[in-house]
Amino acid sequence: MGLIGDGLDRAVQQADTRPIPKTAGAQMRYLVRQLDGTRAxxxxxxxxxxxxxxxxxxxxKHPRPDLAERLADAVRARWQPGVRARARKAAATQGIVIETRARFGFTAAPGTTDDGRMRRLTQALPPGYAGRLFSAREQGASERELERIAAEGLQEVYFKDGGRRAGDLRVEFTDIDYVEFGL
Known part of the structure; x- marks a missing residue:
C-alpha cells in the first residue's frame, strides 16, 4: 500500500503473540487451511x-527468494486475526504513538511563515485519531486520506497544542521520509 498503511499494519503485527510458521511447508499448509484449498x-x-x-x-522445501517473501507476506497478513483485532480496538480506545520524519508545511494567517521544513516528530495521537486511522485503513482508504488524518492529528496535538495556540494553522504532511506507529 503506502508508508502509513504499511506502518499501521506493522504496528498491529507487533501485537502477535506467536511467530508465523517458519518452514515453507508449514506456511503453505496454513494458507491452504485459511483459503480453503490449493487453487486459491x-x-x-x-x-x-x-x-x-x-x-x-x-x-x-526451499522456495526461491521471491516466492519465500510472497509466502511469508501472505501468511503474515492473515496471522492471528483475533489478536490483531483486539490490538486495533485497544489503540482506538487508548491512542497510538506516531514517529515520523517528514516535511511539514503550514497554511496560516497572513504575515506568518508557511515554509515547509523537514521535522522528526514522536507524538502520541489521541484515541479519536487512532480510531479514525484504523477505521479508514480497514475500509480501504487511499494513502492520501491516511496522510490527511495523521496530519490532522499532529496538527491538533503537536502544532496547536490541543487548541492553546495557532488557532488558524493548517498543517500539510508531505515528503514522508519514514513513519512508524506504536501501540
Whole structure:
C-alpha cells in the first residue's frame, strides 16, 4: 500500500503473540487451511496448484527468494486475526504513538511563515485519531486520506497544542521520509 498503511499494519503485527510458521511447508499448509484449498493459494502466490501441493506434502522445501517473501507476506497478513483485532480496538480506545520524519508545511494567517521544513516528530495521537486511522485503513482508504488524518492529528496535538495556540494553522504532511506507529 503506502508508508502509513504499511506502518499501521506493522504496528498491529507487533501485537502477535506467536511467530508465523517458519518452514515453507508449514506456511503453505496454513494458507491452504485459511483459503480453503490449493487453487486459491496458487492464485494468490502466482504459482501452479501442483507446486502448492508439493510444498504441502514436503516434496519441495526451499522456495526461491521471491516466492519465500510472497509466502511469508501472505501468511503474515492473515496471522492471528483475533489478536490483531483486539490490538486495533485497544489503540482506538487508548491512542497510538506516531514517529515520523517528514516535511511539514503550514497554511496560516497572513504575515506568518508557511515554509515547509523537514521535522522528526514522536507524538502520541489521541484515541479519536487512532480510531479514525484504523477505521479508514480497514475500509480501504487511499494513502492520501491516511496522510490527511495523521496530519490532522499532529496538527491538533503537536502544532496547536490541543487548541492553546495557532488557532488558524493548517498543517500539510508531505515528503514522508519514514513513519512508524506504536501501540
Amino acid at each position: 493459494v496458487a492464485g494468490l502466490l502466482g504459482i501452479s496448484q501442483r507446486t502448492v501441493e508439493r510444498y504441502v506434502r514436503g516434496q519441495f
